[in-house]
Amino acid sequence: MPYHPSHLTAFAFAAVLTLSMALAGPAHAETTAFPDAIESDPARLGWMVGSPPPPDRILRFEDGSYFRFPAMRWSVSHFRQLMPTINVSRGTAAAGRLRQALRDDIDDVTFLPMGSDRPMSWRDALLENYTDGIIVLHKGRVVYERYFGVLTREGQHGVMSVTKTFVGTLAAMMVADGELDPERKVEEYVPELARSAFGNATVRQLMDMTTGIRFSEDYADPNADVWAHAAAGNPLPKPADYQGPRSYYEFLQTVQPEGTHGEAFHYRTANTDALGWVLARVSGRSIAQLLSEKIWRKLGAEQDAYMSVDSTGTPFAGGGLNMSLRDLARFGEMIRQDGRYNGQQIIPKAAIADIRQGGSKEAFSKAGYALLAGWSYRNMWWVTHNPHGAFMARGVHGQALYIDPVAEMVIARFASHPVATNAANDPTSLPAYQAVAAYLMGRKQVTPEK
Amino acid sequence: MPYHPSHLTAFAFAAVLTLSMALAGPAHAETTAFPDAIESDPARLGWMVGSPPPPDRILRFEDGSYFRFPAMRWSVSHFRQLMPTINVSRGTAAAGRLRQALRDDIDDVTFLPMGSDRPMSWRDALLENYTDGIIVLHKGRVVYERYFGVLTREGQHGVMSVTKTFVGTLAAMMVADGELDPERKVEEYVPELARSAFGNATVRQLMDMTTGIRFSEDYADPNADVWAHAAAGNPLPKPADYQGPRSYYEFLQTVQPEGTHGEAFHYRTANTDALGWVLARVSGRSIAQLLSEKIWRKLGAEQDAYMSVDSTGTPFAGGGLNMSLRDLARFGEMIRQDGRYNGQQIIPKAAIADIRQGGSKEAFSKAGYALLAGWSYRNMWWVTHNPHGAFMARGVHGQALYIDPVAEMVIARFASHPVATNAANDPTSLPAYQAVAAYLMGRKQVTPEK
Known part of the structure; x- marks a missing residue:
């Protein structure tokens, strides 16, 4: 019996985090008025x-x-103070240096928000998007860096579904290294998933979110799967009358099929949790350990990262990662440099190439993202297929890592936008990134015309 | 009405951590058999x-x-994975270097355990004391370093009541800097404590634990104050029928007087929590922030430290601190060097002098610690008054920071001894520290005679 969220108010409310992280559907922004x-x-x-x-x-x-x-x-800047977490250690070596070449003139770069005929400045867009921190790297140097509210350079922020991109990247690395066969069925790696909808999907279908699974995110429906997912992963003690799954892994075993694997992109957080299980089983390490060993220790990160965990100690692969803004930027710069960074090849070039080529545009189009026409999804990266070949990691409430290979630009942003879908901030984000890319490439800044 | 621990089993059990941290009374070790x-x-x-x-x-x-x-x-090496915590940031600079001059011959140093006539080797004592990690510095260099079980150099461990020593040191710093008047009454700093037993105690009496407060640690008594303290500070949701204080600060306001302030040393965790409140009120910063700003950022620490928090975000000043072994050793070395370390005067010399001179031996003797005859307690440090002028920080289950000025030696140890009083591990620890001190000073190693 699915767990009914209105049953025990305190417990259900505490599940909001997981829910919110899972939210990234094609819905448009509500027009509810929020304080600015x-x-x-x-x-x-x-x-x-x-x-x-x-x-x-x-x-x-x-x-x-x-x-x-x-x-x-x-x-969003203090998850650790609210719940149990597991460290993603950077080791103890000195951090890699991020050289600076600040360009405050970026504040005055203007762009036309999607669907608008009124130009907006970069500076104004930061407020419009409830930005908590943003950093722009150009040719590897910090050209712009700002923090707002309670976030500082030495703070950490939830990256929400950008977590998925880290997990997808780990999977792509293990594929490139021959440790993981993307064409094998999930049940071959995790027999416990044999009777779930994931069992006969391929690892590749998990990585590209083209599985056919039932995972309703209809918040008005108390029987929606997303409530059960959130309740299962909640690290607080379960209510005495709780009958549902008690961990992410237990939840995944209950997921039912819907539709056909491999036909369409369906953005479902549960896919990443299932992929996380596959990686943990293959490697004998948790996602937190894998991130530390394969990426964080090599990146020259200046802070440890951390992940939220469920009551069995399993890190939340779908959305539980937290880190500093500068470290997210370092990760992006490493990706931009084809996996070579801080004096070593951290990610195989083949894995980066596979991310950048993107996935099936046809499969993606079936998901109906009105603002992301022509995009695709590959290894849990969002690929724009624009003339610059830009690609992104995206997390609810406005978390973003935007990599523009042609402009040699990386943007990392943390935000706390009130609306839990990126459709609410894309109109004032994506064109802003493109405008700054053009500006950094030396194109003359022209106030956009109507 | 006091919270009855047997009332709601799950909640009460979760309080065990706090209880255990509070335990450091003069009781002798039980002889219960534990796995080795x-x-x-x-x-x-x-x-x-x-x-x-x-x-x-x-x-x-x-x-x-x-x-x-x-x-x-x-x-003890994974508290963060079990509960909410707050960071004690090291900043982002490179860690200070700890030079090495390893002396593995220390393994064979022998000593006579207290009350025993059978010599024991240093190596054997580590197992006897369920050591998780130990490091010996001599003249600032690492001469010995070992990790056991699940602790590594890059891990972190609860320091338990060594937390108190950090809080007492912060207080001594603020006294030396004129920010805190030790002769003022606690209620002058924290009016909310006016009607509690703490109100008319001086800050100095808190710092030296000579308050007269009722704080029973009788675990057989379900109405013992220690249960209420633990329940109040537990960050888990309170049971629906819970009537007691809901945070450390709320608990402190309920503490009743017993005896007279200033007459005798009574080791009571609540004193440190009250001192933490005073420091937070005086500085406008939490204990975690103070530790970061005044010590951790300056020490060249190689990892952030962290503290457990109650449900209002208040760090557990009495026992909630966790850190790496090497960073505890750095702190000890800084103290040994009269507060000057990593190229700067971190703690005023006057504060170190005040710690080293110790407190009232007479007040201390009234507490009846059979194994610690002639010692005193000052600024939440344990002062041996032995010929080397050694002084210590001590935490339940065997956490220790031992500073021997004459031998120019610092020992930091993490342990997980099954018995929750240091009287269980002192007999095989204190003489071992003294034997290594003598050995490092070049005295000929002689197998102790009966």
Whole structure:
């Protein structure tokens, strides 16, 4: 019997995080009025400040208060203070140097938001998108870096579904290294999934999210699968009358088929959790350990990263990763440089090539993302197929890693946009990235015409 | 009404951590038989390994399984994976170098355990004490370093009540800097404590634990104060019928007087939590922030440290700190060098002098520590007053930082001894430290006579 979210309020609310991370469908932004970026600034609102903080400024994991807007703007930079986590160690060597060549003139770059005829400046777009931190690298140098609210250079922020991109990249590395066969069935690696919808899907179908699984994200439906996923992964004690799956792995075994594997792109968080299980089983290591050993220790990261875990210690592969903004930028720069960075080949070139070539545009088009026409999805990367061959990692509430090979540009952004779908911030993000790319390439900045 | 621990089993068990940290009374070791260090090795027992781990190898915060021996031997190196925590940032600079001059011959140094006539080797004492990691610095160089079980150089371990020493040191720094007046009453800094037993105590009495407060640690008594302390600080959701204090700060306000302030040393964890509140109120910063700003960022630490927090985000000042072994050693070396380390004066010399001179031996003697005759307690440091002027930080289950100024030696040790009082490991620890000190000073190693 599926877990009914209205049954035990506190527990269900605490599941909001996982839910929200899972949200990335093609829905358009609601037009609900939210306080703007200045009014909702978490530093201004003083969450969790004081000894003790005022009662109305205390945020708790258990009652869901931490993830209601605008409190969520504090929480995305403090997940560790709210829930158990596992480290992604950087090791103890000195961090790699990020050279700077700051260009504050980027603030005045303008662009036309999608569907709008009013030019907007880069500076204004940062507020419009509730940006918490943004960094632009050009030819490997920091040309722009800003932090807002409670995020600092030394802070860490949830990357939400950008986590999926890290997991997909790990899988692509293991494929390139011959450790993982993408054409084998999932059940061959994880027999426990044989009777679930994942069992007869291929690893490649997981990696590209073309499985045919039932995973409803209809929040109005108390029997929606997404509630069961969230409840299963919630690390808090389960209510006494709870009957559902008690971990991510238990949940995955309950997922039912819907449609046919390999036909269409369906963005479903559960695919990444299943892929995470495959990688853990193949390697004998958790996703957190894999990330540390294969990427983080080699990247010259300046901080450890961390992941949220369920009650059995399994990291949330679909959305539980947190890191510093500069380290996300380092990861992007490493990808841009075909996997070679910090003096070593971290990711096989073949894996990078496979990411950049993208997936099936036809399969992608069936998902109906109105703002992402012509894109594809490969190894859990979003590939624009634009003239610059740009590709992205995307996470709910505006997390982004945007790599533009032609402009030799990498943008990493953390945000806490009130609307839980990127369709709400894409119109003022994607054209802004393209405008800065053109600007950095030396094209004359022209105020866009109507 | 005090919270009754047997009322809601899961919640009460989860409180065990806090309880155990609080335990450091003069009680003698029980003679209960426990599996030895090899049999109880957490790596050998395979806790939390696998995808998923076998059911009998999964440890949970909520049911207390994580802190039963021998599972506790895994948990002390993985608190972060079990509960919410707050970072103590090292910043992002390169770590300070710890030079090495290894002396493996230390393994063969022998000593006479207290109350025994059979010599024991240093090597054997490590197993006897369920050591998880130990490092010896001589003249600032690493002469000995070992890790056991699941702890590695890059891991982190709970320092338990060594946390108190960090908080006491912060207080001594703020006194030396004129930011805190040790002779003022606690209620002058924290008016909320006016009606508790702490209100009319001086800050100095908190710092030296000579307050007269009622804080029973009788585990057989379900109304013992220690249960209420643990339940209040537990970050898990409170049971629906829970009536007690809901945070460390709320608990502190309920503490009742017993005896007279300033007469005798009484080791009570609540004193440190109250001191933490004073420091937070005076500085406008949490203990975690203070540790980061005043010590960790300056020390050349190679890893961030972290602290457990209650449900209002207050770090557990009495015992919630975790760090790497090498960073604990760096802290000890900085203290040994009169506060100057890593190219800067981190702690005022006056504060170090005040620690080293110790507290009242008379007040200390009233606490009845049979194994620690002639010692005193000052600024939450344990001062031996032995011929070398050695002084220590001590945490339950065998955590130790031992500083011997005459031998120019610092020893940092993490352990997971099954018995929750240091009286169980002191007999094979304190004489061992003294023997290594003598050995490093070049005294001829002689097998101790009966």
